[in-house]
Amino acid sequence: MSASPTSDYPVQPVPFTAVRITGGFWQKRQETNRAVTTPFALKQCEDTNRMKNFDLAAETLRRRAAGEKTFQNKPATLYPFDDSDVFKVIEGASYVLSMRPDPALDQALDGWIARIAAAQEPDGYIYTFRTMHPDTPAHEWIDPQRWLKDPDLSHELYNLGHMYEAGVAHYLATGKRTLLDVCLKSAELVWHDFGDRKLRIAPGHQVIEIGLAKLYHVTGDKRWLELAQIFIEARGPGGKVYSQQHKLAVDQDEAVGHAVRANYMYAGMADIAALTGDARYVSAIKKIWESAAERKMYLTGGVGALQHGEAYGADYELPQDGYNETCAAIAFMMWNHRMFLLTGEARYMDVFERVCFNGFISGVSLSGDRFLYPNPLICDGVKKFNHGFEGRAPWFGCACCPPNVMRTLAAITGYFYAVRGDALHVNFYAQSEGEASVAGTKVKLAQTTDYPWSGQVKLTVTPEKAATFTLKLRIPGWAQGRPVASGLYGYDDATPTAWTVRVNGAAVPAQADGGYVSLARAWQAGDTVELDLPMPVRAVHGDTRIAAEEGRVAFERGPVVYCVEDPEKQTVPADLVVKAGAKVEAKAAPDLFEGVTILTIENGAGAATKTITEIPYYTWANRGPSAMAVWLKRG
Numbered sequence: 001m002s003a004s005p006t007s008d009y010p011v012q013p014v015p016f017t018a019v020r021i022t023g024g025f026w027q028k029r030q031e032t033n034r035a036v037t038t039p040f041a042l043k044q045c046e047d048t049n050r051m052k053n054f055d056l057a058a059e060t061l062r063r064r065a066a067g068e069k070t071f072q073n074k075p076a077t078l079y080p081f082d083d084s085d086v087f088k089v090i091e092g093a094s095y096v097l098s099m100r101p102d103p104a105l106d107q108a109l110d111g112w113i114a115r116i117a118a119a120q121e122p123d124g125y126i127y128t129f130r131t132m133h134p135d136t137p138a139h140e141w142i143d144p145q146r147w148l149k150d151p152d153l154s155h156e157l158y159n160l161g162h163m164y165e166a167g168v169a170h171y172l173a174t175g176k177r178t179l180l181d182v183c184l185k186s187a188e189l190v191w192h193d194f195g196d197r198k199l200r201i202a203p204g205h206q207v208i209e210i211g212l213a214k215l216y217h218v219t220g221d222k223r224w225l226e227l228a229q230i231f232i233e234a235r236g237p238g239g240k241v242y243s244q245q246h247k248l249a250v251d252q253d254e255a256v257g258h259a260v261r262a263n264y265m266y267a268g269m270a271d272i273a274a275l276t277g278d279a280r281y282v283s284a285i286k287k288i289w290e291s292a293a294e295r296k297m298y299l300t301g302g303v304g305a306l307q308h309g310e311a312y313g314a315d316y317e318l319p320q321d322g323y324n325e326t327c328a329a330i331a332f333m334m335w336n337h338r339m340f341l342l343t344g345e346a347r348y349m350d351v352f353e354r355v356c357f358n359g360f361i362s363g364v365s366l367s368g369d370r371f372l373y374p375n376p377l378i379c380d381g382v383k384k385f386n387h388g389f390e391g392r393a394p395w396f397g398c399a400c401c402p403p404n405v406m407r408t409l410a411a412i413t414g415y416f417y418a419v420r421g422d423a424l425h426v427n428f429y430a431q432s433e434g435e436a437s438v439a440g441t442k443v444k445l446a447q448t449t450d451y452p453w454s455g456q457v458k459l460t461v462t463p464e465k466a467a468t469f470t471l472k473l474r475i476p477g478w479a480q481g482r483p484v485a486s487g488l489y490g491y492d493d494a495t496p497t498a499w500t501v502r503v504n505g506a507a508v509p510a511q512a513d514g515g516y517v518s519l520a521r522a523w524q525a526g527d528t529v530e531l532d533l534p535m536p537v538r539a540v541h542g543d544t545r546i547a548a549e550e551g552r553v554a555f556e557r558g559p560v561v562y563c564v565e566d567p568e569k570q571t572v573p574a575d576l577v578v579k580a581g582a583k584v585e586a587k588a589a590p591d592l593f594e595g596v597t598i599l600t601i602e603n604g605a606g607a608a609t610k611t612i613t614e615i616p617y618y619t620w621a622n623r624g625p626s627a628m629a630v631w632l633k634r635g
Ligand code: FUB
Pocket: 081, 205, 260, 261, 310, 325, 327, 398, 400
């Protein structure tokens, strides 16, 4: 079962299953994700009763069917959206399975899926909090009638979105239809209830649009695409800004409200634009992206500055203790990647990379079993900023972030390459081996690199037979002297680096057009491309309209943003002063945090020298709760 939509993204990603990480930065992160985070998340869903909710719902169905007309169970967890954590874990575990057989994991998923299927009502409805407790709402967010409080907080459609993503992932990984059939039965009900447009519900938490687009992709059934459109078109005018219900989706032009909801919606709009060819969505999300990436994004790529409402703030409202939910970073990556797939423009992958190496990967500890929900740029190590924890936490009452990191890391290779016609985009540099199909020719791609600690990348290109196509290498904005395309952040010294490209040892003109160097040639097996992106340490300033960054400096090297951390909490890193002319150097620290590059900032000279050490932002809080700051004072 598969379908080729009549319209689709003009740029097609090379699937994550076609690319394998063979070493370096992402191997450590992905292997920890597979070996630690995945079993840990499965266990947490059991231990915290998220799976039990499905059993309780199934029990109610069973006993009522057997004649116990008043039997009902109370939910075993706090939130009606807890079902979604289970679905995200299944999605992530399915990606893990796609890359490597694991009979025990496969069997564990079969067991879970059987329990989920048992909790589905005969007409396809699935939502444990209602099914287990059908006579009266088990939670204040739930209306006595299905769906009616979804525009507020019931999360009925949100849960389904994550289930659809999981069902598709599981089907593609295993060929089994077990969860997919649960999804399709559910989608039939959603079609029955919403397909005639009589019930106009703007989902209170978006993501079903993305799930439906995936269902459409895998089945070819146009109803699922139509439903995605119906849900997007049901928004506005006149509803809540919090859930982006204030205007018609096509009339929205600013990133506002709850950041996870927002970014999932913008990603869903990109899907609809691609799958229907409706250009109104493209024009809306381009404007919204400019507001998010050019006026509301942290240096770490984090978005959603405000704790109140977990929301986007006003333009340039970027307090250092910004909220920056890990899920918002992930949804921002998803959205940026889709913007790239719509346009082929490198600036979206530049932002993707910034989020990925900083405000996303900070969300999980190096050990793989401790998490950050907010990702602020400052911390005193005392305040319980992390949903009740002053450091990283093993799980959360509202546990959306950990399984979201897990599913993203498991499929990270899907962001490396993309193809449009006879052009192969190389977007992401990582030690890996992969295969793409370009203009009908299969091409093997092998990258050797220590990125992001080094900007040297050797790419070996092996087409199955000699073939003419264009290899497009992304030259990141940071290598061209600008951290972001707008003036939101700038380098004190904005001199572009002297990056070079060599093909089979011969230099080619270093010219990036739209962020890519295009190498059009007849490629032969074993051709090599060497990219050298020098990585000077860059002092960064913020736009003068960012009050929190006034008189401050931050440092980055390549795509990695740095911070000062004091695990002893004896100092206030944000009070540290970097004097004008301070010597800043990068040093390899192979024994620290599984091998990173640190920065040393030398203030003064001789015996009076005071050295400040910086670590990559994503590694902070791995030594227990700590004081931390990204932005230091300028002296
Ligand atoms: O509402 C479900 C999830 O809980 C959201 O995506 C997170 O931001 C948290 O509020």
